[in-house]
Amino acid sequence: MAPSATLPPALRFCTRGLWLIENALPPLRRASAGLRALPDSLIIGAQRCGTSSMVRHLARHPGVMKSLGRGEIHFFDREPIWRRGVSWYRSRFPLRAVVDLVGRRLGYAPRTLEKTPAYLFRPIATKRMHELLPDARLIVLLRNPIERTWSNYHHAQREDGIDLTFEQVVELGMRAVEKDGVDAVATASGPATIVARSVYHEQLSRLFTMYPRERVHVERSESYFADSDASMARLLAFLGLPVMHLSVKPVRPPPYAKLPDALRRRLEDFFRPHNQRLEALLGRSMQWDGAEGTA
DSSP states (O other), X not given: OOOOSSOOHHHHHHHHHHHHHXXXXXXXXXXXXXXXXXXXXXXXXXXXXXXXXXXXXXTTSTTEEEOOSSSOOOTTTOHHHHTTOHHHHHTTSOBHHHHHHHHHHHTSOOEEEEEOTTTTTOHHHHHHHHHHOTTOEEEEEEOOHHHHHHHHHHHHHHHHOOOSOHHHHHHHHHHHHHHHOHHHXXXXXXXXXXXXXXXXXXXXXXXXTTSOGGGEEEEEHHHHHHOHHHHHHHHHHHHTOOOOOOXXXXXXXXXXXXXXXXXHHHHHHHHHHHHHHHHHHHTSOOOOTTSOOOO
16 A cells, blocks of 8 residues: 555544544543553653654654643653553553554554653653663754753743742853763752753763664754754654655744853853764764854
């Protein structure tokens, strides 16, 4: 059977209706958890890099079946949710019979997708993820670390009520990373994570000890927002899905006040060696030196 670009209208209507019903009825999902698929593809990071836009974009592809329920799942990184068990985690995904039916009609295997960008940063999350999903395909979106840190600070102010100035957060985070390393900061949590999340090479190095590199796709946020069609083509090829135009315009995060020049230079000096280690690890330039990010 030749691959199809779309589902038949009747099947598309039925699967959409079932998705809406299951979203509204968590007890139904939990009762049928043993009949449900686990994800084979995950967007795992990084936070404040455009992952919410990317998952909405990917979900427009007929071969992508995203998780059920509202919000990010956080199964692998949050202890109270982890203790709910694998059966609860399965309840957040489509029925295997539906996945198989969609695959037969499309002529290729669809991908079941989760998005929780905290997984890359938390060491316990990547360990648990690998134990349960050793063959998963992982997607990592990385943004200029200065812009990501600045955005994360504003998000923490809005969502967590952090009362430190950005300069205080920066100094705290830089000291913690230099003294203890990213994994220790991630395990301890706190405001220092705002900076530590932008030190990507340590997070990816840890990930590469568990997953082969061909299972991990790393994309620049700047590339995704500048040319989303090309970015999606690379991503769909990585997922083994037919490449097609998806009529979605990426949603950029809101602009924030300009970062003071002196503080930007301080961050440039701090992140430069970390970015160089990341480029050596990936074998390519991230094009972040001396330029503000566009994502």
